[in-house]
Amino acid sequence: MDLIRHLRFFVTVAEEGHFGRAAATLNMTQPPLSQGLRRLEQHIGTDLVHRTQRGAVLTTAGAALLPRARLLVDDSERFLTEAERVSEARGVVRWGATAALPDRMLTACAAALRTGPDVTVSTEVAATVDLVAAVRSGMCDLATVEHPALLDGVEAGPVTKVPRWVVVPAGHRSARAERPRFPMLSDLSFATPPRAGNPAAFDATQDILRERGLDVGATTVADDRTALAAVAAGLHFGISTAPPGSVPGVAWLTLAPDAIALRVRIVWRPGVDVDRHITAIDRVLFRERVR
Template sequence: MDTRELRYFVAVAEELHFGRAAERLGMAQPPLSRAIKQLERRLGVSLLERNRRGVALTSAGEVLLYEGRAALDATAAAARRAQRAGGVDDPRSRLVLAVKAAGSHELLQKLLDAYSAVPGAAEIEVLLCGFCDQEGLLRDGRADAALMHTPFNSLAGFDSEELTTEGQIAILPARHPLAARESLTVAEVSDVPGLPLARWPSYGVYPPGPGPEIRDQTQLAQLIALGRTVAIVPDSARAWLWAEHAAIPLTDAPQVVTHIAWPAHSRSLALAGLIRTATEQRGDHDQPRQR
């Protein structure tokens, strides 16, 4: 099986229509159909069920779609990382670090400052991304490492090191009656009349609810200031609060753990140096708490 065959199959499996898949691939439909039939013969399984109602995946097809996407992502990631390592456009070694916009600011600044002092340190490009986008950037090779936050991000398939642990807060309009409270529970924040919880996308899909769909941190900040929504965020989000905001600790929200994550198969010496620096910063951060 080669990447061309996988691309063909994934296109058909996602479109569930040979005509649309052929148009997406920029090819005629007959050779696409022949390629899929040849793939089925070679594998010895039926991947698609074809009838007058359309095309459906078999159980084998569902497995190949899942594995095929991962294989194509890995191939694209390998090409991107090889190009960066080869320095085609820039002779200096370069690493791309994906970070959620407005997240982990203090930790990120300490990490960048410490790593820049390491002899032979690579150039770090900070790739600011939207909510929970770090995983995709890391999987498809657009990033070499990422600051990820559990329980919001999935670390499946990555190596990782824990860096910090923090609680969560509710950010409300400063003029709201609840802003005077010393603490709140998640249930209290989730059921504020006229102040629905903000909704973030997960894998491009927003959960149902009355709250506004949030696209970036600036939009969220303004909607809270206007009294249109409330948000539950890690405590470090205090760094971007406006005067019109109030931050109230949540007593029962799960702890948020920030990790530095990277592909499990990585053999990059520059990346190893960045990970080592990150874990050293973690030690410095923990010492005052231990004393």
């Protein structure tokens, strides 16, 4: 559990006296705020807020714990401000990238962020859910994540589409077809990273396949590389940014290219000056976008 984040939920609800106003203050919707506060209450084993028709009222325990919670939230903000100052003085750029981002873009972004000989670039490759949490907590200055995604507590830039292809075993019937179609893949399982890494993007991809007549089971793989290995083994298909012809045992199909394109965007924490880093990554994404 991200304790500071959930304490911030509690403090904001207590100060606003209303879940709707608290959600607006935190720049998020009400359901995840309410769910987050409930998780905090379950974690500490006591109710903090009475939920009433008129708003939120502190319990006895909530009133007793609010001053300490407020101190922890305030201290965390001061810590992050100081950490950012130290990182800037040392010339450290901490950024993250979704594991779905192709290697050529990952390395190009890292190179673009190193704007001088004294600048150190620290790169974290992770699932979108984890990257958003890292940016929100201040562990990353900014990150390139998949779209769609739940982005409460962070700012986000425009969406860029990166080309992807449907990949199938080289000997599969769809690879030999003059006009391949999604239903031809019904005898294969879909090799894809776990839903927990970004539920919104996972569900959107499943919807795309179903809309085109393909409803098959999913096999969880760690990343794009292991998906390609699963495809080459003969029992799976996948969706990959790997360019055609780059992997033995795999055939590439151009199916609904716009719909299956990888959608990415840059996210950062509100109030943090990362404009020059955003510009550097934007240039890389612009070169690679679907035209």
